[in-house]
Amino acid sequence: MSTVVNVEEKLFQNRYKVDHGRPHISIKKPEICANDCQSQQCTYVCPAACYKAEGNGSVTLITDGCLECGSCRVICTEHTNVAWEYPRGGHGILFKFG
């Protein structure tokens, strides 16, 4: 896809109550992403671009912009390497319109 789309601009319109220091999603074993996962689909399927493919082959996750859809967990079929919970009550995305 040639069009570069800046998803941060989209996410900037949203309201969040970030639970600082308590991310609700984590990568169980980062070495599996780096060594065993060829496709790293989370890096292009996540609609909030929370997952980034790093130059050294690893995948990093920052959940602040998470839309809580669940896609990352569902697509990680081969390695089931995503530990996924809802944020603590009241935290995370707060849809104004939904």
Place this chain on the structure above:
Amino acid sequence: MAEKFDAIVVGAGPSGNAATYTLAKAGLKVLQIERGEYPGSKNVQGAILYSDALEKIIPDFRDDAPLERHIIEQRMWMLDERSFVGTHFRSDDYNKPPYNRYTIIRAQFDKWFSSKVREAGALLICETTVEQLLMDDNKVVGVRCDRMGGDVFADVVILADGVNSTLARKAGFHGELQPKNVALAVKEILFMPEEVIQARFNIGEEEGVVIEMMGSVTEGMVGTGFLYTNKDSLTIGVGCLLSDFKANPKKTTPYALLEKLKKHPSIAPLIEGGEMKEYCAHLIPEGGYNAVPQLFGDGWMIAGDSAGFVNAAHREGSNLAMTSGRLAAETVIAAKAAGKELNAKTLSAYKAALDGSFVMKDLKKYRHLPDVLETSPQFFTTYPELVTRAAQTLFTVDGVDKASKQREIMGSFKSARKLTGLVGDAFKLWRATR
């Protein structure tokens, strides 16, 4: 908090609100737990409200529910990169009250529905995530929350916690969602003056239009685009099967797909100048009949998206959610009145009620559709392109005689799908939708 309730409902979306309202109206002691700051703050939908399902719960909802526009025209577009062929169905019958369907804004609508739930006498607790179900042997006896000092107990727990269905999954009631059984949809809301919307869509005050799109906008993935008119905003979005997003060799992101849709020459003029105020994403359970999990057990039932109640072919979900929530509640009310224990045997009446309703009848009717579409991407790529090209060939006046044009069109269909392919596709679609 060792207080015991007749029922606990997890979630304040359409199914959870329908269930809680129905239980509270019947005088039962019911606790509803919502993880959002307010009901609606975690909920995403297109959104179309189908009146019938809500009328059966709150007959006079039109008096004060926040409704955007009633739909008088349904458009279905097949697109290629530069054009579209569309069918539009507009009827003045849809312009006579009581209206059949409306666009709504879920955060506002859910807040309203929740106010009715509380008026009916239910206790609602927000900003509280349920972490797990509490079991006594195989029976669900309550829930563990991330606040309120922990555990709450009830005779029955109704799981209306949405598509990810975290609680039933953790309890082992069903497995993980399959990527081929869920669509990932992203959308934006674009604000603009009412009069602009009315002029662009050829509608009057309070009248609305729905556009569903298939074709090049999904890059060969199984999915559709949509554009809905709200009062002073438009909702535009696109959704495709998660398995297709994952397998797409172009590795297109959902937001890039949405941007491409917004730039389509047939769409761009309709949304021009709209001020984007929110970007959402959501999974839609589209696995249909064959993906519906176990729906009840000792002390629990599952409703709405968590149970996979979406009729993808007709873009219906919230009405199935409300109906299933209501039927779950009615099952509890009837069992309580008869003095029965709320075990699997008693709660099987919920499944029977669903089977007798449009919820399971419709899912059953289209039970082959998910498999057919998943294995037949031609319906989402080849055909829309063939149709738009055929229209262009036929309608371009360029000195070529019409018989030759007709032969060219027939030839393009045959070379794309072969005669056997065309007949096979027709048969597949007939079988999947009959």
